[in-house]
Amino acid sequence: MDIEFLGGASQVGRLGMLFRVGGTQLLFDYGMLPARPPEYPLEAPPVDAAFLSHAHLDHSGMIPWLTGHHRTDVFATPPTLDVADLLLEDSLKVAAAEGFNAPFSSRDLEEAAHYFQTIDFEETVEVGGLEVTLHSAGHIPGATMFEVNGHETAVFTGDLQTISTDLVLGAKPVKCDTLVIESTYAGRQHPDRLKSEYEFLQFVKSVVQMGGLAVVPAFAVGRTQEVLMCLARERFETFLDGMGRSVNSIYVDHPGYVRSTKRLRQAMNRTRLVHSARGVDRALGAEVIVCTSGMLDGGPVVRYLRAIKDDPNSAVCLTGFQVPGTNGRRLMDEGMVEIDGELVKPRFQFRKFDFSAHAGHDELVGFIEGCAPKRVVLMHGDNRQALADALHGPEVLLPEEGKWYSL
Numbered sequence: 294m295d296i297e298f299l300g301g302a303s304q305v306g307r308l309g310m311l312f313r314v315g316g317t318q319l320l321f322d323y324g325m326l327p328a329r330p331p332e333y334p335l336e337a338p339p340v341d342a343a344f345l346s347h348a349h350l351d352h353s354g355m356i357p358w359l360t361g362h363h364r365t366d367v368f369a370t371p372p373t374l375d376v377a378d379l380l381l382e383d384s385l386k387v388a389a390a391e392g393f394n395a396p397f398s399s400r401d402l403e404e405a406a407h408y409f410q411t412i413d414f415e416e417t418v419e420v421g422g423l424e425v426t427l428h429s430a431g432h433i434p435g436a437t438m439f440e441v442n443g444h445e446t447a448v449f450t451g452d453l454q455t456i457s458t459d460l461v462l463g464a465k466p467v468k469c470d471t472l473v474i475e476s477t478y479a480g481r482q483h484p485d486r487l488k489s490e491y492e493f494l495q496f497v498k499s500v501v502q503m504g505g506l507a508v509v510p511a512f513a514v515g516r517t518q519e520v521l522m523c524l525a526r527e528r529f530e531t532f533l534d535g536m537g538r539s540v541n542s543i544y545v546d547h548p549g550y551v552r553s554t555k556r557l558r559q560a561m562n563r564t565r566l567v568h569s570a571r572g573v574d575r576a577l578g579a580e581v582i583v584c585t586s587g588m589l590d591g592g593p594v595v596r597y598l599r600a601i602k603d604d605p606n607s608a609v610c611l612t613g614f615q616v617p618g619t620n621g622r623r624l625m626d627e628g629m630v631e632i633d634g635e636l637v638k639p640r641f642q643f644r645k646f647d648f649s650a651h652a653g654h655d656e657l658v659g660f661i662e663g664c665a666p667k668r669v670v671l672m673h674g675d676n677r678q679a680l681a682d683a684l685h686g687p688e689v690l691l692p693e694e695g696k697w698y699s700l
């Protein structure tokens with residue numbers, strides 16, 4: 294068995310892994326890093342089939358390039374393919390708005406759908422003598438781990454969450470010879486999840502009691518739904534603006550992939566949607582607004598930042614990792630934020646809460662031990678050595694991009 298990373302081994306973003314056994318070659322994920330300018334993986338050769346773990350662009354962003362160039366069949370769960378379509382279309386709009394050349398056209402994206410093959414958890418597909426079985430990876434609804442059975446068993450995790458959240462149940466280990474696992478949080482722990490959610494609700498309550506508006510920037514896919522389900526425990530007057538609205542609808546259309554569709558629906562029913570300028574005005578007079586973008590870089594959140602920037606009773610509640618160089622990161626590090634091209638020192642309060650959809654360091658170690666592999670390949674992380682140092686027993690590989698490794 295040989296593997297090569299086209300991207301995303303030593304960094305988080307633009308993931309792509311070639312997997313070769315005998316004459317069969319598979320590709321797991323093919324993403325891009327939505328930075329400015331965007332970063333892409335190495336060019337993929339023709340493969341027998343591609344498997345997409347989930348919809349986030351760092352895993353899916355180059356799929357239309359692949360189907361356009363090589364007419365490759367792409368296997369993934371139904372919610373993954375539906376949400377990927379939405380995010381890929383949005384990535385074309387962002388590229389056009391920011392003046393970058395997209396690696397594929399809207400026609401490529403339309404035609405990609407002809408190569409999408411849906412498959413559910415615990416089902417198996419056979420490609421060139423290899424059997425590939427899908428298991429839930431936690432992370433977001435539909436996120437998949439792939440178990441490949443040939444002469445030996447290999448597991449590719451994609452992005453992994455082992456604790457159960459309001460939205461999805463945590464992933465369970467799968468026994469294998471080779472485990473290829475993400476390492477985003479290598480060397481870092483998460484605070485207790487329930488404690489984070491409690492602190493978030495307490496903070497929002499204090500903002501509401503002071504008569505302020507709590508602006509909750511959240512990624513549209515996964516995070517928005519987690520946040521809405523958490524907020525639904527209290528009776529806040531909550532509005533939702535941005536792409537999270539469409540993702541909500543996709544998730545309730547695929548009930549088998551959400552922990553409780555009933556609870557997601559209840560949370561949605563307690564949330565009012567912003568569709569128009571009048572809706573924005575109503576949201577500004579409400580208690581909580583959940584909106585994209587999660588890192589304050591454009592999107593509907595800008596109008597809410599503009600409205601509350603001089604109000605010390607209002608607050609911004611960040612709910613995700615803020616990538617260096619983003620507006621959200623600048624707010625956290627410098628207390629400054631860019632609004633309409635102008636750098637301002639806002640008077641609103643701000644705090645970050647941990648709603649991560651990735652396993653923390655100890656969970657990764659526990660998961661690896663549960664899989665009992667002979668060898669572990671650490672990928673999708675910029676601090677992989679910290680995880681390698683914590684593993685005793687299996688052989689550990691920290692691959693570099695653009696090199697073949699025989700396992």
Ligand SMILES: [Zn+2]
Binds near residue numbers: 349432
């Ligand atoms: Zn992800």
